[in-house]
Amino acid sequence: MSENDLLARVSVPGGREIFEPATGDLLGHAPQDTKEDLERAVAAARAAQPAWAALGHEERSARLVRMADRIDAEAESLARLLAREQGKPLNGPNARFEVGACSAWLRATAATVLEDQVVVDDGKQVSTLTYRPIGLVAAIGPWNWPLMIGIWQIAPSLRMGNTVVVKPSEYTPLSVLALISILNEELPEGVLTALSGDREVGAALVAHPDVRKIMFTGSTATGRKVVEASGANLARLTLELGGNDAGIVLPDADPEAIAQDLFWGAFINTGQTCAALKRLYVHESIHDRVVEALAGVAAKMPLGPSLSEESVLGPVQNAMQFKIVSDLIEDARARGGTMVTGGAPATELGPLFYPITLVTGLHDGDRLVDEEQFGPALPIISYADVEDAIASANRLDVGLGASVWSSDPDQAQAVANRLEAGSVWINGHGGVHPMVPFGGVKASGYGLEFGVEGLKAVAVPKVVTRKVN
Numbered sequence: 001m002s003e004n005d006l007l008a009r010v011s012v013p014g015g016r017e018i019f020e021p022a023t024g025d026l027l028g029h030a031p032q033d034t035k036e037d038l039e040r041a042v043a044a045a046r047a048a049q050p051a052w053a054a055l056g057h058e059e060r061s062a063r064l065v066r067m068a069d070r071i072d073a074e075a076e077s078l079a080r081l082l083a084r085e086q087g088k089p090l091n092g093p094n095a096r097f098e099v100g101a102c103s104a105w106l107r108a109t110a111a112t113v114l115e116d117q118v119v120v121d122d123g124k125q126v127s128t129l130t131y132r133p134i135g136l137v138a139a140i141g142p143w144n145w146p147l148m149i150g151i152w153q154i155a156p157s158l159r160m161g162n163t164v165v166v167k168p169s170e171y172t173p174l175s176v177l178a179l180i181s182i183l184n185e186e187l188p189e190g191v192l193t194a195l196s197g198d199r200e201v202g203a204a205l206v207a208h209p210d211v212r213k214i215m216f217t218g219s220t221a222t223g224r225k226v227v228e229a230s231g232a233n234l235a236r237l238t239l240e241l242g243g244n245d246a247g248i249v250l251p252d253a254d255p256e257a258i259a260q261d262l263f264w265g266a267f268i269n270t271g272q273t274c275a276a277l278k279r280l281y282v283h284e285s286i287h288d289r290v291v292e293a294l295a296g297v298a299a300k301m302p303l304g305p306s307l308s309e310e311s312v313l314g315p316v317q318n319a320m321q322f323k324i325v326s327d328l329i330e331d332a333r334a335r336g337g338t339m340v341t342g343g344a345p346a347t348e349l350g351p352l353f354y355p356i357t358l359v360t361g362l363h364d365g366d367r368l369v370d371e372e373q374f375g376p377a378l379p380i381i382s383y384a385d386v387e388d389a390i391a392s393a394n395r396l397d398v399g400l401g402a403s404v405w406s407s408d409p410d411q412a413q414a415v416a417n418r419l420e421a422g423s424v425w426i427n428g429h430g431g432v433h434p435m436v437p438f439g440g441v442k443a444s445g446y447g448l449e450f451g452v453e454g455l456k457a458v459a460v461p462k463v464v465t466r467k468v469n
Contacts, residue, residue, distance in 0.1 A: 001074065003081040010177035015196075018174055021087030021315045021352050022306040030173040033197040035204050038165075041193040042210050045136050045163035048190030053133045053161035060159055061110035066186045068106040074182055075099045082147060082175045083306040083314075087352070092312030093268050102151040102179070108434035109155040114455045125467050131459035133161030134236065135212040138205050140226070142217045143169035143317055144272040144374075146176050149240075152449055153215040154183070154192065160459045162213070166194040167202045171318050209233050213458060216240070217274065220398075220443045238447030238457055241440060243400035244278045244372040246393035247429055248415060249290055250386065250406040251283040258405050258427065259293035263301070265403065265429025267356060270313050271376045272321070275401040277429045279369050280380045281389040287382040291340055291360055294380070298341050298356040304349060315352035316375050322352050325375035329357055332368040332379065337361045342376070364392050372398070386415065394420045400444035403429040 011028030018027045052060070071078065079095040088094040120127040139153035146168060157164045168176035173196040180194045195201055206214050207229040213236045216226050220241040230237060247265065249258070266277040282290045304311035316322040322345075329343060342357030357377040362369050368379045383389040393402055402421035406412035409426070416424040422440040425431060432438055437453040439446065448457055 001077055003077045003084065006074070006077050006081050006178040006181075007174060009181050010174050016170075018085060020084045020306070021317050022084075022350060024350065027084055028174050030170075031177075031196040033195040033201055035201065037197070038195055038201055038204055038208070041165050041195055042136065042208055044190035045165055045193060046210055048188055049133070049135055049161075049163040052158075052163060052188060052191050055161075057114075057159070060161065063186050064106045064110040064155060064159060067183045068103040068110075070182045070185055071099065071103045071106070071179070075103070078147070078175070078179060078182070080307065081178055085175045086143065086146060086172050087306055087315045087317045088269055089304070089306050089308065089311035089314045091309060093264065094312065094314070095306070098145060098148045101148045105148070105151045105434050106155050109159050109455075112159075112435070112452060112455060114452055119463070120465075123468060125465055127463055127465040130462050130464070131160065131456055132462050134458060134460050135162060136210055137162045137164045137213040137215060137458060138208070138211045138235075139164050139166045140202060140206070140214070140216045140218070141166065141168050141176065142274075143171035144269055144274070146172040147179050149217050150176055150179065153217075156449070156454045157213070157215070157458045158187075158192065160455055162458060163191050164193070165205060165211075166192070167205050168194060168196060170198060203229060206230050206235075207232070211235050214238070215458075220445075223445060238439070238449060239445035240274060240438075240447075240449070241400070241443060241445035242372050242398055243274045243276070243440070243444055244370075244396055244398045245275060245401040245403070245421070245429070246419070247277045247280045247403040247405065248386070248389045248393055248419075249280065249282040249286065250404065250408070250411060250415065251285045252407045252411070253286065253290075253405045254407060255286050255289040255293045259290070259297050261428055262290070262405070263294060263297040265425075266378045267298075267301075267313065267376060268430060270316065271378075272317060272374055273430060275423065275430045275432075277378070277403060278372055278374075280378060281383050281392055282380055283386075283389075284382045284384050287360075287380070291358065291380055294358055294378075295341050298358065301356065303346060303353065303355055313356065313376070315350060316354055317352075319352065321375060322354065325354055325373055325377055328368045328371060328373050329359070329377050332359050332362055332366060332377075335362065335366050337366070337368070337379070340380075364395065370396060390415060390418050394418075397443045399441035401425065401430060403427075
C-alpha cells in the first residue's frame with residue numbers, strides 16, 4: 001500500500017494537526033487519546049498477557065519474524081510516511097535505513113538465545129536462574145528515531161512474554177501508529193497498543209499501578225519526571241537520556257581518513273540523535289586539518305526536501321528544537337566562535353532548515369559546548385594535552401557515548417578506558433549493533449538494551465533451588 005493508505009489507517013478527522021517539517025504542509029490528524037482510552041488499553045494488555053506469555057519463546061520469536069516480514073512488505077510506504085512526518089530524507093542513514101533497522105532488530109531479537117543458568121551445583125543443591133515475563137511494559141519513544149527506537153522497546157518486551165502499551169512522541173505519532181498497525185497483523189488483540197495523546201496521557205501511563213516496566217528514551221529532564229512518577233509503584237526502568245557525547249582526536253590521527261566517519265558520527269539524522277558526537281576535542285597539531293577535512297565533507301552533503309532522492313540531510317524536526325539550535329549558534333557567535341560552515345538558517349529551503357554549522361574558537365563553559373544542541377552544529381575545540389581532553393570529555397554530568405580517534409590502537413584503547421560513558425567507540429561514533437549492549441551512565445540514564453542483556457532488562461529473574469539427596 002502507499003504511504004497515503006497507511007496514513008488513512010491512523011489519521012483521524014478532527015484530531016490534532018501534524019505538519020511536515022520540510023514543507024509546512026498538513027500531513028494528517030493524530031488521535032487524541034484520553035485517560036479513559038489509557039485505562040481500556042491497560043485492561044486489554046493485562047487480559048492478553050498470560051496467554052501471550054504461555055505461547056513460549058519459540059512461538060513468540062516466530063511472530064517477531066513474521067512482523068519483520070510485514071515491515072519489509074511495506075518498507076517503502078513506511079519510509080515515505082516517516083520522511084514526511086519526521087523530516088529525515090529517504091536516502092543516506094535516514095528513513096529507508098530506519099525502517100530497515102526495524103526489521104533487522106526484530107529478526108535479531110527473535111534469534112537471541114537466553115538460556116537458564118545453573119549458578120550452583122555442588123552436590124548439595126542445584127540453583128537455576130531463569131527470566132520470566134514482567135507483565136505490562138510502557139514504551140515511551142522520542143521524535144528523532146520514532147520507529148527504530150520504538151522497535152528497540154517493543155521487540156524484546158514482546159519476545160520475553162510481556163504486553164506493551166506505546167506512547168509515541170506528540171511530534172511523530174502517525175508513523176508510529178502506522179508501524180504498530182502493521183505489527184498487529186501478527187499479534188493477538190491487546191498484546192500491543194499505541195496511545196496517541198498529550199503529556200497528560202504519558203504521565204498517567206508511567207504512573208499507572210499496573211505498569212511493571214517503563215522504557216523511556218528522551219531528555220534527562222523528562223527522565224527525572226518518569227523516575228518520580230513511577231516511584232510509588234516500584235516499576236522497573238530503562239532510561240536512555242541526553243548525551244552531549246564527546247570525541248577526542250589524538251595527534252596521530254589522519255584527518256582526511258577519519259573525516260567521513262567523524263561527519264556521520266556528528267550529523268546522522270542532521271545531528272538529531274542521542275548518541276551523536278556533540279563536541280569534538282582535536283589536538284592542536286592537527287586541529288586545522290581536521291576542520292578543513294570536515295568542512296570538505298559537509299560541502300558535499302545535500303541538504304533538501306525529505307522526499308527528494310538527492311537529499312541526505314533534512315530539516316530540524318520541530319520549531320522548538322530549531323530555536324534551541326539557533327540560540328546556541330548565536331550564543332557561540334557572540335562568544336567569539338568562528339562559523340567555518342553554516343551559521344544561519346537556510347530559509348530558501350524552508351523555515352526549519354539549518355545547514356551544517358562547524359564552529360571553532362570555543363571553550364569549555366561556552367553554551368554550545370556544555371549544552372546538548374541536538375541538531376546540525378558541532379563545536380571543535382583545540383587542546384594541547386590529552387589529559388586536558390580527557391578531563392574535558394568527562395567534566396559534564398552525561399555519559400551516553402564517547403569516541404577516540406587515532407592511528408594507534410593501544411593509545412586509543414588507553415584513552416577509551418578512561419572515558420566516562422556507557423559506550424565508547426574507537427575510530428567511529430554512534431554505531432549500534434543488536435547484540436551489543438547499549439546504555440548510559442550519570443545523567444544519561446541507566447539500564448541496558450540489545451542482545452541478551454536487553455532481554456534480561458525486560459524480564460524478572462527467578463531462582464529455583466532444589467536439594468540434592
